[in-house]
Each structure stands twice: as structure tokens, then as C-alpha cells.
Amino acid sequence: MRSSHAASAVSAVFDDSNLIAHAGLLPVMRLAERCGLSDLVAEKVKLTGTTNGAGAAADAKVSSIVAGMAAGADSIDDLDVLRHGAIPMLFGGIRAPSTLGTFLRAFTHGHALQLHAVHRGFLAALAAHTPLLPGSGEKAFIDVDSTHKRVYGRAKQGAEYGRFKGIRTLHPLLATICTPHSRPVIATVRMRRGKAADSRGAPKFVSEALATAVEAGCTGTRILRADSQFYNAGVISACRRAGAHFSITCGMNPSIKRAVLSIPDQAWQPITYPTAVPDPATGELISDAEVAEIPAYTAFASRTKAERVTARLIVRRVRDLAKPAVVGEQGELFPVWRYHPFFTDQPAATLQAEREHRHHAVIEQVIADSKASALAHLPSGHFHANAAWLTLWAMTYNLLRAAGALTSPFHTKATTATLRSHLVQVPARITRSARRITLHLPHNWPWQHTWTHLFSTAHGPAG
Template sequence: MHSSMPPRAVSAAFDDPNLVADAGLEPVMRLAAWGRLSELVRETVRIDGADNSAGANPAAKVTLLIAAMCAGADSIEDADRLRHGAMPQLFAGIRAPSTLGTFLRSFTHGHALQLHAVHRRFLGELAARTPLLPDAGQIAFIDIDSTHKRVFGPAKQGAQVGRFKGIRTLHPLLATICTPTTRPVIAAVRLRQGKSADSRGAQRFVTEALATAGEAGCTGTRVLRADSQFYNADVVAACRRTGAHFSITTGMNPSIKRAVASLDEAAWQPIRYTRAVVDPDTGELISDAQVAEIPAYTAFTGRKKAEQVTARLIVRRVRDLAKPAVIGEQGELFPAWRHHPIFTDSPFETLQAERQHRHHAVIEQVIADGKAGPLAHLPSGKFNANAAWLILWAMAYNLLRAAGSLASVFHAKATTTTICTHLVHVPARIAHSARRLILHLPRRWPWQHAWTQLFTTVHVPPEVA
């Protein structure tokens, strides 16, 4: 590919007031109106303080920040892309990034909790109006995990050197909801200080995530999946109080080692993963393993009798190629194994329950999606501003997932980066005719049909659609 014109025959000028670079924001933000985003913010978020202008009209500012994230913003300054060309003809009340930054910095912990409530209700509205979680009435998986986000600057509140030596981080906690046929949506998020333990506040967080799942239409079997840092009696108790099942990786503590050692060799069943899974110890991809089950294992025996839990212990073992096997005259006698136990009360049979648990890694895709977009930076020096930014990202993520579910089968499972590229970053020229705006879009846009499907759907009143 090369330019078809000689250098002096090409010129450029930023002078057309009728162009927009992100025409896909029009149907996406109309979908946000379907989900009653502005109304929910007006009903829930109250920011009062000495600087009354900072908290004025929070609904408009929240909507603008979410729109900026849907357009690819990963910092407050990137919200300035909403003020180009004919964007004011499509959207009213666009604010400058400095105004949005002042708004975020006015947040307190209480305001962040108000925004959490908006996120929870907004997800419920989207799930009710779009095929976001179409199979949630049968089975849904709620995954929880934490991540560390590296930050810079000595004034960044809450940043600490924790797990990674010499690296200052903030420590977000996430919960997602998915079904066997859909990509995850975000049920809840929390921002913690860099040194916070993974399981800090996990009981309350799990309770909130399970409640959110119920509001999002997860009325069938619900299974909470988590890694070993969430293996504690409080998390299991939170699941049982809400009628959810649990599937949690455990460490190889002495009690579990004794239980695994008691397994008969004939109890092990072979399992083959159609998609290789990552070995948590070595990082290698595994396609073949063996699985066995202890039907009744009592966990948390150091707690009171009422807090002890008896459930299934499913153990996966894989060959440990780093350790030499004991070789006898007739060949390999005692191969070396690594064991990965799961404590669960899943209603599914052993191999299915183990395979479902390994799909917990899908939450890592959500984390990677965020870090490739709005979470590339936690942009403020104020902790509560960054907490609000994290919640706004969760709402923008769910909004894009809902838009993708309306556009096409492909976009329902695409990453948000792909959804933005195909459906949001569409250039258009604005024209006026008979008191109507007309968007003139590029001829032969590769994803024209998906874009048109989304546009047509959201321009039907919600009660009719």
C-alpha cells in the first residue's frame, strides 16, 4: 500500500465542523439511556461540599466519562476527544477534561459506594434489555480474583510496594458473571491499597457479587469460583447464605496432603482438555491430566464446629516432569505428580465440575481487557478518584458488552477493544434534513451490518424492542 498522489498534491486542514471520529458512540450511549444510566446516577449519587460546582450535575459527568472510556480514553485528558467536530450536535452538555477531573477528585469513600450502587443497578437494567446473559436462568458462574496495577508518582494515594519487590501498585478486586455460552460481565469491583491481602473484605465482596448476579437474572444454579487466596470459611459461608455453590482452589496444606495420599490408585480418571489449561505451578500448558474425588472432606477444622464445612474435594494431578521418576526393571514404577485440589459443593459430576472450575481463568481476560484500555492508567493522585475511575470502567465495559450482544454473534464474544474498533471508531459526516440528523458513514465499512443492527435496535423504544 502506498500513496496514490505525489507529496505536493496532498494537503491537510482541521477545518470541517460536520465530522465525527466516533459515530458509534451515538447508538452506544442511546443504549446507556435504555439502561437508565442518567436516572440512576441522579437518584443515587449526591456530592455535596465546599466546592458545589464539583458535584453539580453528576449524571452528565458520569455519562461523559463512560462515553470517553467507550471511545478509548485511558486518562482524564483523553475525554477531550468528545469535543471535536460535530460531537456537540450529537451530544449535549459536553464538559472539559479539567471539569471531569475536578469531579472525580471530589469523591469520598461514601460517594464511591453510591457509584457502586449505580453500577449494580445499571448491569441489571442492561441484562433485562439485551441478550447479555441469555442462559443465566439455567446456570451462571461468578468468578472473583484480584490484580495489581503498577502506578507511578510519590503522591499516588494508596500505592504501596507489595507482592512485587520494588514496584508500587494499587490492588483492584474484581467479580465477574458468565455462562457457558457468554463472555463475562463485571458484577463488582473494589480498589484497595497495594499491600492489602487478596482476601481482605472478601466475604462482603462475595455477598455483593452474588446479589448482583441475582439482579442480573441469574436465577438458576450459581457457582462461585475462586483461587486459593479466597479459600476460607467466611467466603464459603457467604455462598451458603445466598444459596450459591462454591468451587475454590485450595493449597496443599497438611490436612489436604493426607487426604490426597489416602486416594486409591484406581480412583484416578483421565481427563483431556480440548483447550489446554495453564499449570499454576509452572505456567506450562496442560492437555492431559488425571482427576479423583474425595466425596466428604471437612475443611476449616480449626474453626468452631458450626463453621466447619464438609463437601467434595476434587483433585487433579499432572506429571511433574521436573522430578525424575523411580525407574525399575519393568519400566517406570513411581512417576512424580503435582496435585491441584478443589474444594466444592458443585452439583455436577466429577470431570464436569473440574473442567468448569478450570474455566475460572476467563476472569483474567477481563483484567487484561481493562489494562489494555481504561485501566492502562489509574489517572489521579487521589485514591477515591481512582476508585471511581475503576467503577466507571466496569460500567463502560458492561455497556460495550451489551452493545456487542445486540450487534452480532461475533461481537457478543469479541473483546471490548474489537467492539470499539468495529462499532465505535466509525467516522461520519453530519448532515441535516427535515429537522433530522443524518450520519453519513464510510461506504464498504467491513462491519456495516453489525453496526446497522445495533443502531436500528437501540432506536426502537425499549418497551417495544
């Protein structure tokens, strides 16, 4: 492709007040309105005692931040993207970035919890109004994981040297919900200081995530999946109180090591992965492994009788490529294996349970998605402002996933960046006639039918 005009024959002027760069915000924010976002904020978020009117019109401020994040904002200053061209003709109550920054800095821990309640109610409404979690009445997976987000500046509250030497981070914790037929959505999030242990507050967090899953329509089998940092009696107890199953990776402590080494050779079943997966220790791609099960393994045996748990210990073993097999004159004497156990009480057969547990890695895609969008920065020096920003990102993420679920099978599984570029960042020119507004969109837009379907659904009769 090349320019069709000489450089001297082209000029540019920012002077058209009838243009907008993000026409897709109209159906997306209409969907948010139909799911009661503003009403939830007005009901639950009460920023009392704030100065300079920071707590006034919280519903309009939350909607402005969510719309800005949907358009691609990853900092408070970027929220100014909502005040260009004809956007004020389509939306009322847009707030300036300085006002939104003051609003976020007014948050306390209690206000952050109020915003979590909004997030839970909003997810439940999105799941009720859109096919966000198909098959949730039969089986749903709740995945829990933490991540470290690098931050800069010593004045940023909660930023500490944690897991990574010489790097200051904040330490978000998140839980997602998915089904065998859907992409994950975010159940709940928590912002924590950089040095917080991975499992700090995990039992309470898991209880909230499982309760949120029920509110979102996950009334069938629920399985909590987590890595080894969440292998503790409190997390498993929270699952059992909620009537959910668990599937948690566990390290090779002495008790588990003795149990694994006692498995007879004939008990191992071969398994082949449809696509190669990286070995967590070496990074080598593997497509074949062997799986065995100990049907009744008692975990936490050193604790009180009430805290002990007896369930299945499923072990996957792969050849240890970092250690060559011992070879004698007649060939290989014995192979060297790496073992990857997990503790579970879910009812699936051994090989299916292993495949489903390995799918826990889907939460890493959500974490990567977050760092490529609104969590590219944690924009404030105030800890609770960043906590609110994290929750608002989760609400925006779920809103865009719901919009994608209303369009096409491709967009149901697309990343946030793809949803934004196909459905939100669509330029348009506005005309008005007979008290009606018409959006004139680009001719031959590749996803025009998908966009039109989203627009018609969001503006159609309420279901």
C-alpha cells in the first residue's frame, strides 16, 4: 500500500465536531445501562465524608471510567478520550480526568468493598442478559491465581520488593469463571501490597469467588482450580462449605513424595495432549505423559482430625529431559521422571480430571490480557485508588466479553484488544434530522454485520 497523493496535496485539520472515534461505545454502554450498572453504583457506593464533592454522582463517574477503559484508556489522563468530537451528543454526564482522579483517590478500603459488590451484581446481570457463560448450569470452573504488576516511584502506596529481586510491585489476586464452552470472565479481584504472600486471605477470597459463580448462574458442578500456593486446609474447607469441588496442585512434600513413589508401574496410564504443552520446570514442549491415581490420600495429616482431608491424589509424570536416562550395555536401565501431583475430589475419570486441571492455565490469558489493557499501569499513588481501578477494569473486561458473546462465535473467544478494535474503535459521523441521530459508519467495515447485530441487540426491546 502506498499514498495516492503527493505530500504537498494533503493537509489535516482537527475541526469536525460531528465525528467520533469510538462509535462502538454506544451499544456497549447501552448494554451496561440495561444491566443496571449505574443503578448498582448509586445503590451501593456511598463515598460519604469526602471533600470537594468527590463522592457526588458516583454512578456517572464509574460509567465514565468504564467507558474510557472500554475505549482503551490505561491511565487517568487517557480518560480524556471521552471528550472529543460528537461524544457529548451521545452521552451525558462525562467527567473530566481530573474529576475522575479525585473520585478514585477518595476511596477507602470500605469503599473498595462497596465497588466489589457492584462488580458482583453487574456480572450476575450480564450473565442473565447475554450468553456469557453457556453451560454454567451443568459445570463451571473457578480459577484462582495471583500476579505481580511492576510499578515505578517510591511514593506509590503498597509498592514493595516482593518475588522479583530489585523490582517494586503490587500484587493483585483474581478469580475467574469459565465453562467447557466459554472463555473466562472475572469473578472477583483484590489488590494487595507487593510482599503479600500468594495465599494471604485466600480462604475468604475463594468463598467470595464461589458465591459470585452461583450468582452468575453456575448452579451445576463447580470446581475450584488453583496452583500449589493455594494448597492449604483453609481453601479446601471454603470449597466444602460452599458445596464445590477442588482441584489444587500440590508440591512434592515428603508425604506426597512417599505416596507417589509407592504407585506401582502398571498403574500408570499413557496420555497424549492434542497440542504440545511446556514443561513447567524446563520449558521443553511435551505431548506425551503418564497419569496415575491414589484414590484415598489424606492431606494435612499432622493437623487436627477436623482439618484432615481425604481425597484423590492424581499424578502426571513426564520424562525429565534435564537428566538423561541411565543407560547400560543392554540399553536404558531406567528413565528419570518429573512428577506433577494435584489433589482433588472432583468426580471425573482420572484422565479427564487431569486434562481439566491442566486447563487452569486459561487464567494466565486473562492476566496477560489485563496487562495489555487497563492494567498496563496502576495509575495512582494511592493504594485504594489502584484497588478501585483494578475492580473497574474487571467490570470493563466482563462488559466487553458480554458484548462479544452477543455477536459472533469468533468474538465470543476474542481478546480484549480484538474486541476493542473490531467493535468499539469504529469511527463514525453523526447527523441529526427530525430529532433523530444517525451514525454514518465506514463503508465496507470488515465487521459491519457483527457490529450492526450488537447495536440492534443492545437497543432492541429488553429481554
